[in-house]
Amino acid sequence: QIQLVQSGGEVKKPGALVKVSCKASAYTFSNYGITWVRQAPGQGLEWMGWISGYNGDTKYAEKFQGRVTLTADTSTTTAYMELRSLRSDDTAVYYCARDSAYYDSGSVFDPWGQGTLVTVSS
Amino acid sequence: EIVLTQSPGTLSLSPGERATLSCRASQSVPRDYLGWYQQNPGQAPRLLIYGASSRAPGIPDRFSGSGSGTDFTLTISRLEPEDFAVYYCQQYGSSTRTFGQGTKVEIK
Numbered sequence: 001q002i003q004l005v006q007s008g009g010e011v012k013k014p015g016a017l018v019k020v021s022c023k024a025s026a027y028t029f030s031n032y033g034i035t036w037v038r039q040a041p042g043q044g045l046e047w048m049g050w051i052s053g054y055n056g057d058t059k060y061a062e063k064f065q066g067r068v069t070l071t072a073d074t075s076t077t078t079a080y081m082e083l084r085s086l087r088s089d090d091t092a093v094y095y096c097a098r099d100s101a102y103y104d105s106g107s108v109f110d111p112w113g114q115g116t117l118v119t120v121s122s
Numbered sequence: 123e124i125v126l127t128q129s130p131g132t133l134s135l136s137p138g139e140r141a142t143l144s145c146r147a148s149q150s151v152p153r154d155y156l157g158w159y160q161q162n163p164g165q166a167p168r169l170l171i172y173g174a175s176s177r178a179p180g181i182p183d184r185f186s187g188s189g190s191g192t193d194f195t196l197t198i199s200r201l202e203p204e205d206f207a208v209y210y211c212q213q214y215g216s217s218t219r220t221f222g223q224g225t226k227v228e229i230k
Contacts, residue, residue: 035219045159045167045210047219061218062123095166106214108157110178112166 002026004034004096004113011119017084020116022096024077029053034072034079035099035109038092048094051079054101086120093117124149124213128222134230141198143225145211150191155215158187158196161224162207170209171196201227 007021022034036048049060051070058070069082079096093115100107125148135141145156154174159167169178171187174194184199198205206229211222 037221044223045161045212045221047212047221050219059217106153106155108169108172108178108212108214109159109167110169110172112168115166 002098002111004098004111006094006096006113006116009117009119011121012086014087014120014122016086016120017082018086018118019080019082020094020096020118022079022081022113024053024079024098027098029072029077030074031101033099033101033103033107034070035097036068036070036081037095037097037109039095039115040089040092043092048081050099050103052101052103053077053079057103059103083118086118088120091118091120123218124151124216124220126211126213126220126222128209128211128225130225131223132226132228134228135201136230137201137203139201141196141201141205141227143196143198143209143227145189145194145196145222147192147194147213151194151213152215154190155213156187156189156194157212157214158185159210159212160205160207161210167210198227 005023033052035050051058072079095115097109097112127146129144156174158171161167175187186197208224208226
C-alpha cells in the first residue's frame with residue numbers, strides 16, 4: 001500500500017539544524033509532490049511547505065521562508081525537510097504527506113507519514 | 123492567506139448522536155478545495171473528505187461534507203466510539219494551504 005515512512009525522533013540544541021526524511025513507496029514519486037506539516041505539543045496543524053516530486057519546484061509558507069529547505073531525491077523516492085536556526089518553539093511533530101505534483105493544481109494531503117518528533121532543548 | 127475558523131472548539135456528545143462541525147473561511151475557497159481530516163491522539167491525521175463533499179476511499183458513509191464558498195460543514199450521522207477525535211478542515215485552493223484550529227469531539 002502507499003506509504004510514507006519518516007526518520008526517527010531528534011533532539012537538538014537551540015541554533016542547530018535538523019533534517020527529517022520521508023521515504024515514499026508503492027506509487028510513482030514523480031507524479032506527486034510532498035507537503036510538510038508540523039504540530040506543536042497540544043496544538044493544531046501548521047503547513048510549512050511543498051515540493052514537487054516531478055520537477056523539484058518548491059513553495060514555502062511565509063513564516064518559514066529562509067529558514068526551511070525542502071529537497072527530493074527521485075532516485076530514492078525520498079523527500080527531506082531541513083529546518084535551521086532551531087528555537088524552543090520549533091519543538092513539534094513534523095509530518096510529511098503526499099500532495100499534488102503541481103502546486104496550483106491543489107490537492108488534499110493523503111496519505112501522511114507517521115510523524116517525527118523534533119525536540120529543541122538546551 | 124485564507125483563515126479558517128472552526129466551531130465549536132469542543133463538541134460533547136454521546137455515541138449514536140449526530141455531530142455537526144463548522145468551518146468558515148475568511149474569503150471564498152477557490153474551486154471549493156476544502157478537505158476534512160480526523161486525528162486521534164498520537165496518530166497522524168487521516169483524510170476524510172476532499173472537494174468539500176467527496177468521501178475519501180474507505181471512509182464510512184456516516185461521514186459527509188457539505189458547503190461551498192466560505193461555509194463548510196462536516197456531519198457525522200451517528201457517532202461510533204472510534205469517532206471521538208479532533209477534526210480539522212483545510213483549504214488547498216489558494217496560494218497558501220491553511221488549516222482550521224480544530225474541533226474536538228468528546229464523549230459526553
